[in-house]
Amino acid sequence: MKKILILATDGVSLRNFLFTDFLKQGKLQGHDIIYWNHTNYPIAENYNCKELELPSSKNHPLSDLYHNAKKQIELGLSYRNSENEIYLKYIFPGKISDFKSFVKQFLIKFFKIRYNSAKGVLKINKKVAQLERSTQAYREAKLQLQEHQPDFVFCTNQRIIKAIAPLLAAQDLGIPTATFIFSWDNLPKATMVVMADYYFVWSAHMKKELISYYPHINENQIKIVGTPQFQPHYSHSIKSRKDFFSAYELDCGKKYICFSGDDITTSPNDPYYLEDLAKSVIELNKKGCALGIIFRRCPVDFSDRFDNVLQTYKDVIRVIDPLWRKYGTTWQTIMPTPEDMGLLANISKHAILVVNVGSSMVFDFAIHNNPCAYLNYDTIEKNDESWTIKKIYKYIHFQSMPNDEQVFWVNHKNDFERVILDVLESNNMTFANEWFAKINAYPTNASEQIFRQIEKIIDQ
Numbered sequence: 186m187k188k189i190l191i192l193a194t195d196g197v198s199l200r201n202f203l204f205t206d207f208l209k210q211g212k213l214q215g216h217d218i219i220y221w222n223h224t225n226y227p228i229a230e231n232y233n234c235k236e237l238e239l240p241s242s243k244n245h246p247l248s249d250l251y252h253n254a255k256k257q258i259e260l261g262l263s264y265r266n267s268e269n270e271i272y273l274k275y276i277f278p279g280k281i282s283d284f285k286s287f288v289k290q291f292l293i294k295f296f297k298i299r300y301n302s303a304k305g306v307l308k309i310n311k312k313v314a315q316l317e318r319s320t321q322a323y324r325e326a327k328l329q330l331q332e333h334q335p336d337f338v339f340c341t342n343q344r345i346i347k348a349i350a351p352l353l354a355a356q357d358l359g360i361p362t363a364t365f366i367f368s369w370d371n372l373p374k375a376t377m378v379v380m381a382d383y384y385f386v387w388s389a390h391m392k393k394e395l396i397s398y399y400p401h402i403n404e405n406q407i408k409i410v411g412t413p414q415f416q417p418h419y420s421h422s423i424k425s426r427k428d429f430f431s432a433y434e435l436d437c438g439k440k441y442i443c444f445s446g447d448d449i450t451t452s453p454n455d456p457y458y459l460e461d462l463a464k465s466v467i468e469l470n471k472k473g474c475a476l477g478i479i480f481r482r483c484p485v486d487f488s489d490r491f492d493n494v495l496q497t498y499k500d501v502i503r504v505i506d507p508l509w510r511k512y513g514t515t516w517q518t519i520m521p522t523p524e525d526m527g528l529l530a531n532i533s534k535h536a537i538l539v540v541n542v543g544s545s546m547v548f549d550f551a552i553h554n555n556p557c558a559y560l561n562y563d564t565i566e567k568n569d570e571s572w573t574i575k576k577i578y579k580y581i582h583f584q585s586m587p588n589d590e591q592v593f594w595v596n597h598k599n600d601f602e603r604v605i606l607d608v609l610e611s612n613n614m615t616f617a618n619e620w621f622a623k624i625n626a627y628p629t630n631a632s633e634q635i636f637r638q639i640e641k642i643i644d645q
Contacts, residue, residue: 187643188217190335190355192239193224194348196509196520197367198341204523205413206420208234210632214640219333223347225512226520237329242322244346248313250289252346252378253279254296255309259375262303263398271579275374307401310380317350318357327354336643339635340364343384344376352379361642363408365635366391369545369624372398373581383642385410385635388626390585410634411627418534418552419629422527429531433505439477441503442466442605443536445546446482449490452542453572456494457564462540463498465601470501474609478502479536481529484509485519505532538608540595543577547592548624551617558593558604585624591617 189211191202201207203220211218219235220228229236257276264272279290300309317323330338330351338355340348343364352362363383366372372394384407386392392407430437444462446455459480466476478498482491484507495502508525512518533539533549540558541547547557563574586592593604627634 186215186217187337187640188219188333188335189639190219190221190237190330190333190338192221192338192340192348192351193226193228194340194342194345195224196226199224199226199228200521200526201365201367201413202341203228203232204521204526205416205632207413207632207635208232211636214633214636216636219335221329221338221351223345224520225518237333239347239351240322240325240329242320242325242350244322244350245313245316245320247292248316248349249346250292251296251309251313251316253293254300255306256375257293257297258301258306258309259398261301262306263373263375269581271576271581272373274576274580303400313349314353314380317353320350322347322350323354326351327358330354330358330360335360337639338362339639340379340381342367343381344371344378346378348379352381356382363639363642365410365412366395367412367414369585370580370582382406383408383638385638387412388624390623408638409626410638411625411631413631413635415548415552415625415628416631417526418530418549420527420530422530423534424531426535429535433503435479435503436475436477439475440609441477441479441536443479443481443532443539443546443550444502445539445541445544446480446486446491447542447544448483448486449488451577452560454564454574455542456491458540458542458560459491459502460494460498461564461598462601463494463501465598465605466501467498469602469605474605476501476605479532480504481532482506484521484525538593538605542574543580543583547617548621551621552628554616554618556593556608556616558595561594561596562598564598585620587619587623591620 193199193202208218219237221237221239222228223239228234260272260275264270281287281290338352338360340352340362343366355362362381363385364379364381365385369387377399384395384402386395386407386409389409392409395402395407396404435441444459463478466478470476478501480502495504508522508528509519510522512520529549533555534553536555538556538558539546539550540560542560550557561574595601595604
């Protein structure tokens with residue numbers, strides 16, 4: 186029996202590695218699974234498993250500043266290597282509101298100038314490791330590891346700075362470590378914060394990206410395992426259409442289109458897009474169609490920006506909010522739930538189309554052979570003059586799309602009717618199955634693949 190410590194750092198960790206079949210698969214393979222918990226979610230209280238609370242000691246105050254500089258350096262290197270300006274769009278300048286923030290921004294700029302090269306990035310990694318080894322967080326994590334003596338430490342999120350000290354402590358004790366690249370768009374954004382012995386990725390495509398952005402990582406350190414994120418779509422939690430419609434008071438005589446909201450930064454004009462869709466649905470219903478809209482907001486968007494549209498078009502829009510819960514006072518403590526993963530799977534199964542701005546829900550729907558329509562026009566009533574839809578699909582992760590036919594494109598609000606009619610009549614149907622296969626190598630058995638790779642690493 187191998188003792189495996191699962192470092193759970195945030196809601197993403199819980200979604201992928203607690204609310205799926207991951208724990209069950211680990212137990213089936215005979216492993217002793219312990220969740221090293223750094224979230225506010227009571228894991229052992231809700232699941233039949235072992236839990237070890239990660240001490241909440243602070244990182245070294247300079248570590249975050251070094252990583253801010255490192256991110257800007259890496260994005261600058263990507264820009265210079267590719268001459269693609271979109272890399273610079275991933276840089277968000279820090280705000281200066283007082284003397285403390287001024288000093289922070291000054292230091293970030295200083296570090297950026299001093300270490301502005303590929304070799305400089307490696308020096309930053311070493312510097313941060315040195316700083317973190319001096320912290321109470323490192324010492325406490327090391328004591329826990331010495332007490333529990335795991336065979337392996339698996340970090341579930343590569344971009345959490347709190348994970349640096351625990352992984353360093355494990356490595357210094359000779360315990361093998363791995364980190365999971367949790368999202369399809371993370372690598373181009375320079376989000377690699379932790380350094381591990383091994384890196385678990387979704388696909389050959391992501392492996393190629395990792396080698397490109399981090400050439401100091403050896404190919405044999407990278408393991409292709411898929412992602413557990415989509416596994417609930419293949420479970421028995423999918424309800425019948427009748428039961429799902431009954432549970433959420435949907436009209437069985439209608440076919441529903443899901444409008445999936447983005448966060449306010451990604452798509453500040455979402456309310457206008459939702460209104461354009463609602464108007465098109467009303468016009469199509471006048472022509473004999475029987476349509477409705479399911480509105481699923483972004484789980485961390487609690488703004489009132491949709492209120493007017495939802496009230497005006499309440500006859501055609503049914504709001505089904507994500508089933509996330511708050512376990513603290515900040516937005517970082519808003520956590521997904523197993524129930525929400527089932528809800529998302531059922532919406533993806535029973536809605537005939539999802540409409541959004543560049544969301545990964547294209548893959549959720551593709552699993553059920555349902556299409557996605559990407560919004561690709563600027564609204565007249567722009568509420569943020571610095572924002573334009575034209576930059577969204579220039580982001581690097583969209584280059585993984587095999588061709589433009591993986592989704593429908595709504596290039597003007599008048600396109601809604603054509604797209605919806607194509608879906609209703611099964612004309613020019615387009616599913617993102619090819620794209621999904623490229624992105625995720627093991628859609629149904631990622632958990633099994635992860636434990637298989639962990640076993641190989643431990644036994645070598």
